[in-house]
Amino acid sequence: MTQDSATGDRTPQQESTLTVVLALAANALVALAKTVAAVLTGAASMVAEAAHSWADTGNEVFLLVAQRRGARPADSGHPVGYGREIYIWSLFAAIGLFAVGAGVSITHGIQELVHPEPAENFTVAYVVLGVAFVLEGISFLQAWRQARAAADSRDRELWEHILSTSDPTVRAVFFEDAAALVGIVIAAAGIAAHQLTGSSVPDAVGSILVGVLLGVVALVLIDRNRRFLVGESADPELERAAVRTLLGLPGVARVTQVRLEFVGAGRVFLTGAVDLTGNPAEDDASHALAAIEREVARTPGVIGAVLSLSEPEEPALHG
Structure with missing residues (x-):
């Protein structure tokens, strides 16, 4: 009668923790590398990507806290346990993604349009983005594998399961990693256009597009957590x-x-x-x-x- 199923020998909770830990490790490494690349290149899209990855890193910490606090057993003051607390901390993570990831990316992109600055060391940017794509891809595959197994056990389409699953950590990691992969492609295109044309406009537009992408993802996550917090019935x-x-x-x-x-x-x-x-x-x-x-x-x-x-x-x- 449960909504989500275990994968292999691990319980759904253990599988979710593994997914979040892998995402946290990948995002922390990627955020550091992107920050260094942003300083060396001066590319607006790279600054947006660094902000994106730092926001994702902070979000994974929130998600680990959510799992820990939500798993506490029931007591006299909370007869049905603390399970809904996982939605509160996941909501904080989604708001952080909106404020930090989307806000910084869009703001910096607009500033770059108003006050353009030249970029350099493009090779550094491409190398960092390539490594980031691999690491984010590994994290995304773990989230996809867990979601795919749960969706198959319920005879659902993957997208339907991601939106309806009661586990907000799986949904958050899946959406954030998918957005990260798309964002890397956008950033690489913006930087390449900057290098080819000598104009910082494509780079700035890339930063803004990354911010819009993160804003859309954050709003979806905020809405899903809101629905579960106010009491969503099962399907x-x-x-x-x-x-x-x-x-x-x-x-x-x-x-x-x-x-x-x-x-x-x-x-x-x-x-x-x-x-x-x-x-x-x-x-x-x-x-x-x-x-x-x-x-x-x-x-x-x-x-x-x-x-x-x-x-x-x-x-x-x-x-």
Whole structure:
């Protein structure tokens, strides 16, 4: 009844952590190299790329914090755990990408248009961008592999899964690495045009385009985290799986209501209404419902369940 699946011998959480760690290592190395290249070349697109990579590096730190804090177990003050905290920290990461990555890139590109400056040492820029493309590509392949395996397990298209997955770290790394690869191509084109024409305008435009790309990605990530924070219900396929699970339990004759709400990455809380077999007395019905709730809560990915008795006229749901 869970949305995301494990890859190989690792759990989804372990796989997500590996994805973020690889992205953090790649972005840190790339950010340092791009910064040196930006200083040596003076290219606006390289400055934008350096800002992009530093923003991504900071974002990966936020994502690691998100995973750590979101994995804390439930306690008396938080009976369904701290799972939603992963969306808060992922939201911070997306806002950072918008403010730092997009903001710096667009601002610097505009400044370069107004006050153009010559660039030099173009070979350094090309070498750094080439190495960055390889490192970012490795990180992207890890995110793609994890997302592809989860999408296949749900019989979904990759793009559909990336947008709908309850794990914001996978979505963030996938989008950020994809944007990084596209941004490197844009930067390389802008720098090449600068070298060929002697004009800094293409370079400045490249910086602005990188910033716009990062802004679009950041807004998508912000919106997805917002939706999960305010309480997004699971898709119909998961709800049908929940109905099948309930109907397979002893004592359940009908299921008339089911609602699954995400309370973290791969974690849902189930509420619903069932009709019990026979006609048990009030006390017996209460005990039966409690037993069913405990059984449902043993399902992987289900944090807890609250069930009530169905009204006689309510139509039955089918899995």
